[in-house]
Amino acid sequence: MPAVIVDQIAGNECFVIGRIPHTIWDGATREETSVSSLLFMETMIANRLKRVRQALDAAAANALLETHPPNVFYLSGFTGDSGVLLIESSSVTLFTDSRFTIQAREEARGIRVQVHRGSLLAAIGDYLRRKRRIRAAIAPSRLSLAGWNVLKKAAGKGVRWVAIDGLVDQLRAVKDASEIGRIQEAARVGSEVMEETICLVRPGVTELELAAEIAYRMRRKGASGESFEAIVAAGPRSALPHACPTARRIGKNELVVLDLGAILRHYCSDLTRTVHTGRAPSRVRRWYQAVLEAQAAARDVLRAGVATGAVDAAARGVLQRKGLGRYFVHSTGHGIGLEIHEDPRLARGQERLLETGNVVTLEPGVYIEGVGGIRIEDDAVVTPRGAEILTTAPREFLEL
Numbered sequence: 149m150p151a152v153i154v155d156q157i158a159g160n161e162c163f164v165i166g167r168i169p170h171t172i173w174d175g176a177t178r179e180e181t182s183v184s185s186l187l188f189m190e191t192m193i194a195n196r197l198k199r200v201r202q203a204l205d206a207a208a209a210n211a212l213l214e215t216h217p218p219n220v221f222y223l224s225g226f227t228g229d230s231g232v233l234l235i236e237s238s239s240v241t242l243f244t245d246s247r248f249t250i251q252a253r254e255e256a257r258g259i260r261v262q263v264h265r266g267s268l269l270a271a272i273g274d275y276l277r278r279k280r281r282i283r284a285a286i287a288p289s290r291l292s293l294a295g296w297n298v299l300k301k302a303a304g305k306g307v308r309w310v311a312i313d314g315l316v317d318q319l320r321a322v323k324d325a326s327e328i329g330r331i332q333e334a335a336r337v338g339s340e341v342m343e344e345t346i347c348l349v350r351p352g353v354t355e356l357e358l359a360a361e362i363a364y365r366m367r368r369k370g371a372s373g374e375s376f377e378a379i380v381a382a383g384p385r386s387a388l389p390h391a392c393p394t395a396r397r398i399g400k401n402e403l404v405v406l407d408l409g410a411i412l413r414h415y416c417s418d419l420t421r422t423v424h425t426g427r428a429p430s431r432v433r434r435w436y437q438a439v440l441e442a443q444a445a446a447r448d449v450l451r452a453g454v455a456t457g458a459v460d461a462a463a464r465g466v467l468q469r470k471g472l473g474r475y476f477v478h479s480t481g482h483g484i485g486l487e488i489h490e491d492p493r494l495a496r497g498q499e500r501l502l503e504t505g506n507v508v509t510l511e512p513g514v515y516i517e518g519v520g521g522i523r524i525e526d527d528a529v530v531t532p533r534g535a536e537i538l539t540t541a542p543r544e545f546l547e548l
């Protein structure tokens with residue numbers, strides 16, 4: 149699904165803003181080895197913790213307080229929805245509540261678990277109060293004002309806080325071979341469900357019925373859920389990039405946009421296809437070809453070392469040359485992984501360079517009010533040689 153870019157600003161004077169070091173992909177092979185998956189997971193997490201500590205060093209911090217559930221999972225394996233992780237130079241502690249005692253011990257192996265009643269932030273603040281010379285990194289964009297007040301009060305004046313957004317998110321943007329394997333599996337399931345759902349598109353079927361089929365078929369294929377609620381939008385509603393499915397019946401001679409994604413073993417996929425009921429007028433075919441060419445242009449420039457903004461410019465340039473630039477109202481793509489929208493963002497003017505191991509969507513589209521919309525979206529791994537496409541559903545224009 150298309151993402152909206154929001155600039156995040158950390159504006160508290162008492163904070164020190166740190167810098168995040170560059171990360172590199174370890175270049176491991178695609179196959180998980182024959183060692184048990186538990187051991188594999190523990191080794192992987194140990195490597196991630198090492199990189200977090202390097203990033204903390206560079207930011208002049210000696211602890212990280214992590215509250216964002218996908219980051220907690222990434223660094224501990226814990227999947228519960230109540231958990232805060234505290235990473236110090238030589239220890240890691242997971243703070244959770246009594247509903248998760250057994251789960252935390254099972255999932256967060258090798259990590260100390262503290263079970264608390266009441267506010268976890270108050271418990272962590274209290275724990276930090278008893279420590280010396282703590283410079284704790286926190287992400288302002290992940291903390292509510294109420295949470296910050298509780299934490300600050302419990303920790304007292306002895307703790308120095310380092311505001312740093314995106315420290316773990318930056319690490320997560322570069323996927324290792326096992327993560328790419330999982331996204332590929334999610335992309336395969338998403339692609340299969342897409343192909344099956346396209347076979348069900350016909351006049352008289354409602355958007356909601358198709359959305360229900362998508363959710364059901366994903367689960368039947370082993371997905372733990374959808375990456376997001378599927379977008380099924382027909383006719384003039386397809387001009388809304390983030391339309392929610394409705395009880396409206398699909399009509400004859402309409403564009404239908406289907407945008408869906410599966411979650412498999414915690415990792416998301418995201419793909420979009422656009423079809424037409426009946427024979428499409430020539431202008432609609434022209435628009436479709438333009439979007440397809442825009443996507444191919446983005447795919448052709450995607451490789452490690454290229455600026456994310458250059459990928460957006462490649463897609464946008466094609467649509468602009470065809471007079472459709474003003475109808476492309478969102479960015480060209482976004483990272484996918486444990487979350488459906490992650491770094492890096494492929495948006496206008498972005499200077500960040502792509503790295504080997506980034507996994508991104510390529511999803512140009514045109515949206516014409518009162519008529520309809522066309523979007524084509526695939527998932528791609530960034531390699532030194534170019535893009536490796538993970539989604540397999542056919543891209544040619546289907547007139548059903």
Ligand code: ZN
Pocket residue numbers: 149150407408418419420525
């Ligand atoms: Zn999508």
Ligand code: ZN
Pocket residue numbers: 149150151418482509511525
């Ligand atoms: Zn997307």
